[in-house]
Amino acid sequence: MDNATLQGFLNKGLIDVGGDDTKLQKLSQAAKDLAGILKKTPSKALSYSLIAFDPGAPEDDPVVREALATLQNRWATYRNTFAATPITVIRAILLDALVDAAEEDDRVGVCFVASARNALPLLPVDNERDIWIGIVEQVERRVDARAEEEWATPETISVPPMKYEVPTFTAPEVTIGEASASDLQAGMQAAAGPSYQSPGQGAVATNGNQNWPLQNQLQPWVYEFGTRSGTAIATAINAAMAEIEVRQPDLAEPFSKLAKVVSGYVDNTLKSISVATAGLQRRTNLLWWREALYSPSAGKSYRELLPSVAAALMALDLFKAVPLFSPASVSAFLSEAVLHLQGTGDHGKRPVRDLVAEAQNHSDLASLRATAALLAAAPDGRGPLLALIGHPARIDAQNADDFQRLTGVPAASELDAVAWAGWLFRELQASKATKDASPAKRRSAKKN
Template sequence: MEQEFLLRFLEIGAIDLKGDDTKLEKLRSTAKDLSATLRKSPSKTTSFTMVATDPNVAATDPTIEEAMAFLRKQWETVAYAFSARPVGILRAILLDAIVQAARSDDAIAVAFVNTARNALSHAETSDEAEIWRDAIGEIETKVDARAEIEWATPEMITVDPLQYTPPAPVSTDYEAPTVDQSALRENIFSAAGPWGTNNPNPYQSSQSQHWAPEFANKMSVAIAEVLNEMAEGLAPAPVDLSGPLSTLAKAVTAHVDKALSSFSGATAGLQRRTNLLWWKEALYSPSAHASYLDLPPFEASALMALDLHQQVPTYSPASVSAFLREAIRCLPIEKEEGQYNGERDVASLVYDARTTAFMQPFRTLAAQYAPEPTGRGTLLSLIGHPRDSGAIEATTLRDLCGVDASSKMTPSEWGTYLFRELQSARAISGSPTKRVKKN
């Protein structure tokens, strides 16, 4: 039975409705309405998730405003029921709505899982940790099941038998030729002597020297004409094989194409894994046309996130993020003035991502995926739309992305964070990757 995460917040005391089931039904209806809206506009998944994960989100955030408007439709007096805007209730409603939508839409599921894993690493949700763990676990299991289809390599490839139906035999009315015995008898009788009516033999058998040759001539003609007529009747009718052979050729071609397609699909997962291993060993960036080893570690990790994102499909198992983390750990960590430089604050990382020349390919894709920042959103919005080259204020960074400017990240954490944002953004951006909905 599917969990109702709205009730989970009630169970831990994060929501207090004082046992009023009527109010609970209003919250359920609001969650259902928000879920329907999210299915119509999957691009809202990121902001919905980031707001739901942050207990400290501003009460004036646009997503909070939207959720409050939906709640007012079901509960007109809600503003009078609480001394301040019920952010905790709205967050619970948002999570329930997201999970409902993610259960029926694979793209929303991808965006939710990647965004939630990033956001929760910078949110204070210790009291809600088990709820979020269960929500992410359920949807991530669903995403992994979908990803297995695209990444699997079966032990055996099965091709269906050739589908070809031979044409039905052509039935023709056949009448075997017969000898007209009466006519043949008349011809033989005429050949035997002068008494016949059909070109008679003028000689009688007593005149053997003349009769025999004439008889032979006339008899051979009479019998030959009959046999020739029979032979003409036995001649086979012409058969046109072009149609059946053309149909057979098309069936064989379709069968071969299907077999090759099955082979290609079956080996795609193996080929993808092989390419990723080659990429990890080469440590070469196709987007920057340079070795990751020749770049600063944090720029290299961001570009590794970009390059991996472009090599894998939207529906990828959770282990791909772990693969990226281990690949980034292959990079050498620099030291400056004898100090360990394995971590940097988020503010400086975002600043470099918005200004460094090597990050231009990343900024280009980020601008395609994410709109300009308005309310709670992703780092992609800030990176892809640098209105100026100045540093972003700490309060602005926190309000827009839910991350403290002073938060520290290692290269592997930075790259993994950006990779999840890219995967999430592609899933809901209306990209060529086809989204799959389940009714």
């Protein structure tokens, strides 16, 4: 990790280490320690970001105290250099830690970018704007690259050939039948004449052909011979055929294995197609949602709701419809969807505190409160607006001092319906990133 982020604050004159490089090195080491904490506990990325953005961050915030303790471990005498609690220094090392951790964990990047897009336009950071623009764009490009990869639809889908080891089949077992030679001989002899000579027994009656093959009896003999000999031969053949037995090999197991292999291959192929076309299907569903203008969370048309309530629900419904890593264009899509509602463009701005109070109490936003309660812990130090929405009993959103202390949002801040929807969507994404089990690093792009 280099000192580019810290150097940016030094170059702007926002922090002063008296030109002492060793002090800058101590700040860099403290930032590296905080980055290590983020890498082990990505869930802290959101609160770290919200403090890093805010020049007016409270000194007693848990993140500020944690950063000060980390700094003191590396620079025990830092208080001799800074007259008061060095909030700007803390913000600088937090920012450096976030940039470092985001390089290894895209979930940290989601938290950072989403929070930056919400908070920075409302906070007094004009003298730091050049620093922030470059950093946010750098992290956003990295996160967006992963999102575009996961949303992409390939031109072709490659399916590997099916692998199946053909079994070795045994040959069928055939038992050969045999005709009785003695029976066939006896039958043929009977067909040839009325009797035949049996050695040692004299003439033996055969009950055979009643005709003798004499000239005046040749025709009857031939007819009788043909009939009797044919019958004898056929009987011998049928007897031999009846004894033939063919035992086939057992094909049940090989065919069962083949059926399983084919079934698995088809299932994997369908999964490959589903994964490859997920981006296209997702875009198709979003277009349908925008045209229908129907809230699955509220079970009614967005046109039936107040513009600010409809905008909040649209943010929630879109959040539920897309994965954690979504292109920056998704936020723009949400803005256009909100503008698609009649009246939202001319409804004007409202104080953020009023919008939060509405989200805490409006009956049609119960699903938003439930989701917020799952994603954001009850307020304890700097956190997202979702923490107030999901846990309304812990803090009165109308209390200006507590509101700004817990959210960093200036009490006088106002948002219109479009901006309110975008804010909630980004906070939902950032809060989900702190709990998501997605791989930290994006997949490497496949080489052609």
